Amino acid sequence: MAHFVVIGAGQAGASLVAKLRSAGFAGDITLIGEESAPPYQRPPLSKAYLLGEMELERLYLRSPEFYAENHISLRLGQPVTAIDAQAKTVTVGGEVLSYDELALTTGSTPRRLPAAIGGDLAGVYTVRSLADVDAMRDEFAPGRSVVIIGGGYIGLEAAAVAAKLGLKATVVEMAPRILQRVAAPETSAYFRALHTSHGVEILEGVGLDRLLGEGRVTAARLTDGRELKADFVIAGVGILPVTALAEAAGCALDNGIRTDAQGRTSQPHIWAAGDCASFPWGEGRLRLESVGNAIDQAEVVAENMLGAGKAYVAQPWFWSDQYDCKLQIAGLNTGYDHIVTRQGSGAAVSFWYYQGPRLLAVDAMNDPRAYMVGKRLIEMGRSPDPVAIADPATELKALLKA
Known part of the structure; x- marks a missing residue:
């Protein structure tokens, strides 16, 4: 019986295995995830979950019973340590698994502030995983000060939560305006005014020089010499596709794992979908970091693993909740x-x-x-x-x- 293995138990991985079953695949399916939690939604982490308005179980994309009922082997808390593309095997938890088709839905990881400027101090956080948010939740106490490095959507969503919970929030954006990379000046102006009306301080056109503190962060020194008190710091400075396993397996990279229009990588019998994958778009290539892309692309890849031969045509959409x-x-x-x-x-x-x-x-x-x-x-x-x-x-x- 054929065995399909999916590495990465996020939105794309969960969507892919569900589609394999609904499309009629009767073989064995193994979904492998580094985190111990079953596949869950990430967008609410920096919003409803951080605010305490959403329980953990409501984050789950499917009930834990779904995987057992659909005969999907869910291996959690077990990072894959090797892929042998020639032998068609993956090594996980010290065990070697053979596969007929392999899908990489390894997602993305947040950029971190360098240790050389204090990024390794206690009290410095990123917002990407359940563990990230659980680790910082106790920091959100009224009257405390948080400095948020990066004025993109993640940083602004974190600032909105902090303001709603009664913290003093300051957003530091080195570009001339918040959201510069992703939005027009009109959208930037709208959200600048929104945050300012809620007491958030927005500092634009200035960067972080370094974080200060002995063992734990106490302040942020900016490139213009100002020092901001910081009970804790959140870094929202972008994400990177997770490609190390793919690269070690010999898959070509191009702003992520390079795929063709159907989701095939450069290695036979290996596919990719979601944040980690770049695909043909117009005359170039595109990598989308969104829930919509993770679902739609993963479902097309699942069908193509079964021989459908469909090209993925992205219909990009995104959202953000602030206040x-x-x-x-x-x-x-x-x-x-x-x-x-x-x-x-x-x-x-x-x-x-x-x-x-x-x-x-x-x-x-x-x-x-x-x-x-x-x-x-x-x-x-x-x-x-x-x-x-x-x-x-x-x-x-x-x-x-x-």
Whole structure:
């Protein structure tokens, strides 16, 4: 009987094994994860879970019984130490397992602050895993000070939690503005104002020189000489694809594990999906760090492991929750040259990214209708007149029929 092995028990890995079974695969399936917890959602970690509004069991993507009922062997807390692509084996927990097809869904890991600037001091955290968040939860006590290095979505979500729990939060962003890498100035300005209104201090255009403290962090010295009191520090400075196993197995890398349109790596019988994988996109390649991509790509790869021969066509979407604002993003804004602002009802607003006449992406704040219509328009390859988008009198749903 065929044996399919999946390394990486996150969103992509859990989606892949579930799809294998629902698509009719009757062979053996083994899902291997480094963490001791069964596959769980990561987005709520820096939001509802950190706030104490979500119990651990609600994080789980499937009930623990699902894997047993579907005859999926779940090996947790057991990192894979080797892959032999020629022998088609993986070594885990000192045991050598043979596979017929292998999928790598190893995800990503947070960038850490260098030890040379105090990144190894106690009280310095990243936000990626359940263990990360559990380790820092007791730090979030009213009146304490947290310095957050990095003004991306992870850093801003952590700042929102800190402010809601009564902490003094300061965000330090070395770029000229928060969210510079991922969003337009209009979106940056929206979230700068939102955080400032909740008491968060946003420092832009200044970097971290080093963290101070003997054994444990007590302050952050910035590149302009300022020193900020810090009871603890959160580093939100990006993530890196986890590729060491793939590289050791001889898989080609290219901003992650390089795959073809169907999810095959350069090694026969080895596939990849999720945060760790880069795939063909237009004239180049793309690696997406999102729940939507992890699910959709993993399901296509599962079908292709069974011979479907389907190309993966990404439909990017993302979201972020901060305070009472829900940001929903459709599309990719790379290459935009102008922004169209649409004011919705109440506090709703959306920013529409255009490259010439072509609609690329939409950032919608508390405006689910703008998000849904924008997402559908992008998927359909339609680009409405920017004048119509900017006009509050335009009925958005009518644009889908135009």
